Amino acid sequence: MTSLETAPSKTGLRRIAIDPVTRVEGHGKVTILLDAENRVHQVRLHIVEFRGFEAFVEGRPYWEVPVMVQRLCGICPVSHHLAAVKAMDRIAGYGALTPTAEKLRRLMHYGQIAQSHAVHFFHLASPDLLLGFDCEATRRNIVGVVAAAPDIALKGVKLRKFGQEVIRHTAGKRIHGTGAIPGGVNKALTPEERDELRRDLDEHVGWAVEAVALIRRLAGAAPDFYAGFGSAPSHTMSLVAPDGAMDLYDGGLRARDLNGAILFDHVDPAAYHERIVEIVKPWSYMKFPHIAALGAEDGWYKVGPLARLQTVDRMPSPLAEAERQVFLAAGGGRPIAGALMTHWARLIELLHALEVIRDLLDDPEITGTDLMAERGARAGEAVGIIEAPRGTLIHHYRVGDDDLVSWCNLIVSTTHNNQAMNEAIRAVARDHLDGRVVTEPLLNHVEVAIRAYDPCLSCATHALGRMPLIVDLVDADGVTISRAVRNADP
């Protein structure tokens, strides 16, 4: 069997497109090439849009950037906001944040994790898992879940709402807020706001426990299917705390190989580019990163919930850590790579986020008013890395003495998972489509694998591919008379 990335020959093959991929955020499409016997020859996830943030951030004042870059993504704006501001802390010459400022940023971030994981599981992916992959397409959405399982749907809506309210109280606004500024935060959390969030929290923790139990039950009812569907064994990467525990706001980079052995550990975020290299493939605007030492063929890896639960040594919150042990046991001690297992990992992280929010709200310093750090010497270049809901998010900037950004590089979470998502849909095509008459429910199987990665395709379209221009002058018989080419391979 070939890798299915590129058909050996395209002659006589039929093209099927899933366009657009739905119940994910942003623009993507899948193309599948089949022969007359419905054998699958090629499967690709294309990221079809680009916007060019890395280019037009250049020339803007550095203090604008944490607000601008949120517009990369409306689902995880806080992650971009904080990754950028962490870099700008250093650019502007601020050292360690005040304890209150760091805790407020963490609160904002864990609110983001909670709301994003909730929207992804309940609003976007749960119709597949609760109603069935082959449920009628017009009913296979959140409205269908409201009708079939109103209790689950309403708790999902409320879990997301809680995360959004945490963000509103710390960032000023649910979507595209402005709470973090270089050197700290611009708003304290009042005791009244703290009490309002704290009042509802225990009930939400209970609902998150129920959500984990739900996915545990679903996976337990079909363990082989959850383990094998869209399985894409790979290396994994995430930030970890100095003691190896999960930390989604800060830390050093750790990667594990296919067998779980550590490839690198506690790598300073500023040195990410020594470890990670990106390549471009001609059929997608999204780049393909890999671990430099292993090469493009073997070095691709996963980030996000499924990776994080396996890169870290433990989760520093008791309910989530207990659930993580159950999750790992389901893999029988081997690394877990099934696409659907990502949903299980995601809901354990949702529980973790709520536990962390509870600890932060119970910390007296959270309502402190010392919000800005001491300012020292400025830097001309800095890297900010954070664990966004979908995985490691890297922001890298250079800023001139005139305060204007002179260069920027972003590697967003979904980009890290580019190869893994492509491998997952190829596995689904091999296992479920090959040799069969392709139907809508079968095509939805392919989308189910993509949804498991919670891809943020808007995020992934920030990076500019280089748009080639090819003009062919063709006569009435279809013969090319002349061709002009710009920006393409010779």
Added chain:
Amino acid sequence: MSAPAPLPAPAPRRRLRVATASLAGCFGCHMSFLDMDERLVGLIDLIVLDRSPLTDIKHPGPCDIALVEGGVCNAENVHVLRELRRAAKVVIALGACAVNGGLPAMRNHRGLEDILRKVYEERPDGGAGIPDDPELPLLTDKVHPLHEVVRVDYFLPGCPPSADAIHKFLTDLAEGRTPRLADALLHFD
């Protein structure tokens, strides 16, 4: 004397069919739509979703309203927008990018070719190849607001418009009123 006959039950109002799309945007307007929270459950009695990234309906059928987030940055956006204009009685430009191009339109000041060349030359690992597959839609030279491509019936500003604004707007339309937003619901950030 007999008891008066009970009043006939009011005819159930026909639910409005609403399509939604995100073009060159960030999905934040769709997230703000979801920020209606528990009110979403009540909204289901007033509207039914057609083509939308929230459903698996890939192309719109005849519908009442198209809520369109994002501006137009490539040929595919043009295609989707025209398809929605043909299908929907009312097209609403939802949020800053749809209304005026928004942040993605910042690329307009640089010129597409200039941006491409700059990025191509200055990426650390950028020399590996050029996306040139026919599956990738052609870029427009500038990012355009919706009304430069199709007729737009309503403009709802904000980055994103708040859930309260979207809710008021949709319920006004669903209940047959001309949509009106109080000053407090109109904002541009």
